[in-house]
Amino acid sequence: MQSLLEAARGVAQNPPPIWFMRQAGRSLPEYRRVRADIPMLEACLRPELAAEITMQPVWRHGVDGAVFFSDIVIPLKLAGVDVEIAPGVGPVFAEPIRTRADVDRLVSREVTDWSAIEDGVRIVAHELTVPVIAFGGAPFTLAAYLVEGRPSRDHLAARTLMHSDLAAWNDLLAWCARLTRGFIQAQIRAGARIAQLFDSWAGSLSLANYEQHVFPHSSAALADLGVPTIHFGVGTAHLLQAMARATDVVGVDERTPLELAARLAPGKPLQGNIDPAMLAAPWEVLAAHVDAVIAAGRAAPAHILNLGHGVPPTTDPEVLTRLVAYVKEHE
Amino acid sequence: MQSLLEAARGVAQNPPPIWFMRQAGRSLPEYRRVRADIPMLEACLRPELAAEITMQPVWRHGVDGAVFFSDIVIPLKLAGVDVEIAPGVGPVFAEPIRTRADVDRLVSREVTDWSAIEDGVRIVAHELTVPVIAFGGAPFTLAAYLVEGRPSRDHLAARTLMHSDLAAWNDLLAWCARLTRGFIQAQIRAGARIAQLFDSWAGSLSLANYEQHVFPHSSAALADLGVPTIHFGVGTAHLLQAMARATDVVGVDERTPLELAARLAPGKPLQGNIDPAMLAAPWEVLAAHVDAVIAAGRAAPAHILNLGHGVPPTTDPEVLTRLVAYVKEHE
Numbered sequence: 001m002q003s004l005l006e007a008a009r010g011v012a013q014n015p016p017p018i019w020f021m022r023q024a025g026r027s028l029p030e031y032r033r034v035r036a037d038i039p040m041l042e043a044c045l046r047p048e049l050a051a052e053i054t055m056q057p058v059w060r061h062g063v064d065g066a067v068f069f070s071d072i073v074i075p076l077k078l079a080g081v082d083v084e085i086a087p088g089v090g091p092v093f094a095e096p097i098r099t100r101a102d103v104d105r106l107v108s109r110e111v112t113d114w115s116a117i118e119d120g121v122r123i124v125a126h127e128l129t130v131p132v133i134a135f136g137g138a139p140f141t142l143a144a145y146l147v148e149g150r151p152s153r154d155h156l157a158a159r160t161l162m163h164s165d166l167a168a169w170n171d172l173l174a175w176c177a178r179l180t181r182g183f184i185q186a187q188i189r190a191g192a193r194i195a196q197l198f199d200s201w202a203g204s205l206s207l208a209n210y211e212q213h214v215f216p217h218s219s220a221a222l223a224d225l226g227v228p229t230i231h232f233g234v235g236t237a238h239l240l241q242a243m244a245r246a247t248d249v250v251g252v253d254e255r256t257p258l259e260l261a262a263r264l265a266p267g268k269p270l271q272g273n274i275d276p277a278m279l280a281a282p283w284e285v286l287a288a289h290v291d292a293v294i295a296a297g298r299a300a301p302a303h304i305l306n307l308g309h310g311v312p313p314t315t316d317p318e319v320l321t322r323l324v325a326y327v328k329e330h331e
Numbered sequence: 332m333q334s335l336l337e338a339a340r341g342v343a344q345n346p347p348p349i350w351f352m353r354q355a356g357r358s359l360p361e362y363r364r365v366r367a368d369i370p371m372l373e374a375c376l377r378p379e380l381a382a383e384i385t386m387q388p389v390w391r392h393g394v395d396g397a398v399f400f401s402d403i404v405i406p407l408k409l410a411g412v413d414v415e416i417a418p419g420v421g422p423v424f425a426e427p428i429r430t431r432a433d434v435d436r437l438v439s440r441e442v443t444d445w446s447a448i449e450d451g452v453r454i455v456a457h458e459l460t461v462p463v464i465a466f467g468g469a470p471f472t473l474a475a476y477l478v479e480g481r482p483s484r485d486h487l488a489a490r491t492l493m494h495s496d497l498a499a500w501n502d503l504l505a506w507c508a509r510l511t512r513g514f515i516q517a518q519i520r521a522g523a524r525i526a527q528l529f530d531s532w533a534g535s536l537s538l539a540n541y542e543q544h545v546f547p548h549s550s551a552a553l554a555d556l557g558v559p560t561i562h563f564g565v566g567t568a569h570l571l572q573a574m575a576r577a578t579d580v581v582g583v584d585e586r587t588p589l590e591l592a593a594r595l596a597p598g599k600p601l602q603g604n605i606d607p608a609m610l611a612a613p614w615e616v617l618a619a620h621v622d623a624v625i626a627a628g629r630a631a632p633a634h635i636l637n638l639g640h641g642v643p644p645t646t647d648p649e650v651l652t653r654l655v656a657y658v659k660e661h662e
Contacts, residue, residue: 154607154608154640154643155608156607156608156643156645157611159606159608160608160609160610160612162608163606163608163609163612163616163620164611164612164613164616203566203586204566205586206585206586206587206588206606207588208588235534235535235566237568237569238568238569238587254537255534255535255536255537255538255569256537256569257537257538257539275490275494275537276485276487277485277486277487277490277491277493277494278491278494279491280487280488280491280495281491281495282495285494285495289494309485312485312487314487
């Protein structure tokens with residue numbers, strides 16, 4: 001029944017469990033209807049609304065897990081950081097963190113009340129039989145946003161801080177790790193039975209920089225949560241061996257063949273890696289690709305089927321529904 | 332004297348030659364002064380202006396090569412494609428290429444007059460003793476812009492076209508290869524003595540997709556140009572082995588250690604890979620990093636020192652000048 005949890009514990013499932021990163025959100029008309037004019041972060045903090053958005057893709061597609069609808073900056077917002085999600089841009093911070101003094105001011109902040117998150121997750125855990133997947137952003141990705149003040153391609157300012165003031169960097173990342181861990185723990189307290197940590201930007205680092213200045217903090221965020229953990233990044237083939245040491249399940253983007261990931265993370269269940277660019281291709285092309293991904297997943301002890309990145313906002317939701325049905329009939 | 336050309340031919344130089352990707356442009360006040368209100372693509376097509384901008388960083392920093400100031404979309408513009416560079420955004424196309432019919436209309440276009448480019452390069456080749464580096468964008472990166480209609484993070488529409496209509500894709504990439512090759516050949520005719528092909532977005536592809544659907548076109552663009560070639564991409568460690576087969580010199584980003592690149596591209600001279608994020612770090616941190624990059628470059632038969640990506644617009648130009656002087660005194 002809970003094939004997602006079984007696979008995460010390393011027990012191969014046939015067919016593999018399936019869910020989609022960003023399954024809750026912009027690709028669904030029912031999401032666009034309930035979000036309407038409500039700003040993103042406000043929607044995340046209304047428990048009934050966040051719960052409904054979390055459940056929409058489970059109702060519609062029949063996926064095997066319900067990733068909690070939220071945003072990785074929510075713990076920062078709850079800590080009092082002035083951040084908004086600018087439509088079409090991403091998180092924008094009123095005061096970017098650039099100096100030792102900025103870091104010192106920031107890291108004195110804590111979150112004391114996670115009830116908005118707990119209340120939302122509790123509704124979903126009560127309503128659904130599939131497991132709730134707790135959601136959080138990795139320390140480097142949070143720090144990259146905080147230092148840049150907004151999304152950027154190269155995260156140059158963040159990486160410059162890392163090289164210029166390592167003590168400040170480590171204080172910043174330790175604080176991000178503590179906050180995102182608190183965010184995930186709140187979801188677990190309220191009923192989430194598995195957790196995924198997203199490190200969207202770690203791929204911009206060399207392995208040496210990642211291992212020395214980032215991995216310890218991601219590892220601290222993920223350690224001993226009491227539920228299976230999934231760790232995912234984009235463009236992280238060169239980091240996979242290190243990332244695997246911090247997690248139970250290794251998320252794999254569509255650039256990295258699952259066979260290669262299985263060699264880089266031996267003994268670990270894998271998650272991924274249907275190419276999101278295939279979702280808009282003709283059905284027979286997509287189906288053949290999914291067959292190939294399922295076959296490649298057999299290189300790992302167990303496999304959770306997912307995309308190699310989030311659902312693109314332009315995705316036809318009927319393709320996702322058909323895809324889930326296709327996998328469920330898979331031999 | 333021409334240590335850049337010697338290194339590109341595989342003859343190790345001590346100290347290694349040095350230049351910077353995007354050395355001509357936004358980091359220089361004298362550039363901002365002469366560009367003023369002139370739109371980017373117009374500046375590229377005014378020979379005297381493009382020549383002056385090309386020479387500015389050579390005059391200022393004493394680098395060992397003069398990469399011709401231009402934009403990768405210039406050959407498209409000269410072929411009559413409606414494209415502009417939107418400040419702070421990048422290339423924006425009036426009519427994105429999405430269908431077989433779009434591709435058919437596009438590929439009937441040719442460039443008949445390269446004189447604006449030739450005239451600009453000729454001035455630089457006449458004025459400077461260091462070699463002019465011809466500049467061009469790789470077919471995939473050009474196609475990604477053409478299909479998306481603007482910069483994007485994942486190049487989803489481009490990759491969907493690749494999967495959906497491979498014949499149209501190949502026609503599009505063959506055309507892009509022909510145009511960018513024509514652009515580079517014009518620069519060589521006018522005096523450029525080495526050429527670099529930039530594949531900014533190839534890193535978003537899996538090795539299998541790259542090898543099957545992109546490499547043949549990059550290879551066609553670079554073959555038999557009569558001068559040494561450099562091929563560079565970002566986040567391309569997983570493609571480096573393939574990319575190396577198309578070029579004399581392999582450009583390496585800052586995420587990929589030169590020792591690893593030397594193993595992936597055995598026998599090839601390497602170019603790179605000072606971390607641009609180090610340029611804003613304290614001088615002693617930057618100098619130690621440069622020492623390490625020079626030492627790592629000894630793993631290759633020859634090494635051209637460069638950044639691992641373009642000069643960030645916010646770079647203090649005095650740091651670049653000091654860096655070149657530091658390298659020139661290197662033992």
